[in-house]
Amino acid sequence: QVHLQESGPGLVKPSGTLSLTCTVSGDSISSTNWWNWVRQTPGKGLEWIGEIFHGGNTNYNPSLESRVTMSVDKSMNHFSLELTSVTAADTAVYFCARLGRGFDYWGQGTLVTVSS
């Protein structure tokens, strides 16, 4: 059974950096799947942030690309998201997800609030 779990601070100060990790169990981060981050807000709905392959290849949403970095740690079987220069508009529930047959496995989601 594949399981994804997000972890990271739930509160980030404006202009700071949001950092989240997604730990994968039941599948190898080195499999043929792409590993994704998606966020959700009441106002903008579901927004795809980007994806990473185990070799380090990435695709980012152009709307966030200048502020996003994703990385993979094969030894820990996890992948990570960094989003810099955050504002209140980055307050959202952040999900990690595996792209298989659609986004077939998701983490439970973690609420990140940007506030001083």
Place this chain on the structure above:
Amino acid sequence: DIQMTQSPSSLSASVGDRVTITCRASQSVSSSLNWYQQKPGKAPKVLIYAASSLQTGVPSRFSASGSGTDFTLTISALQPEDFATYFCQQSYRTPFTFGGGTRVEIK
């Protein structure tokens, strides 16, 4: 970006009703279209991938069709556990994009 437009944004229906949700892409996404169900406080769950393929474990009352720009999700006989929000999502080209959602409520 490929824009995904769902309709209706919400609907009220009764148990046993047949429900249809539509999704339109701003340009062709071929058959790279997925449907999700989301309940409050939970992550989305994939129901249909590649436009019409039922995900393992999803009840057969869910079906979908379409290709190119126009897609449909149908629930043949609504069950109490089906009251939720449904999203379409294109995986044809990055940035992947989602529809705005259709909330299915109890009449």
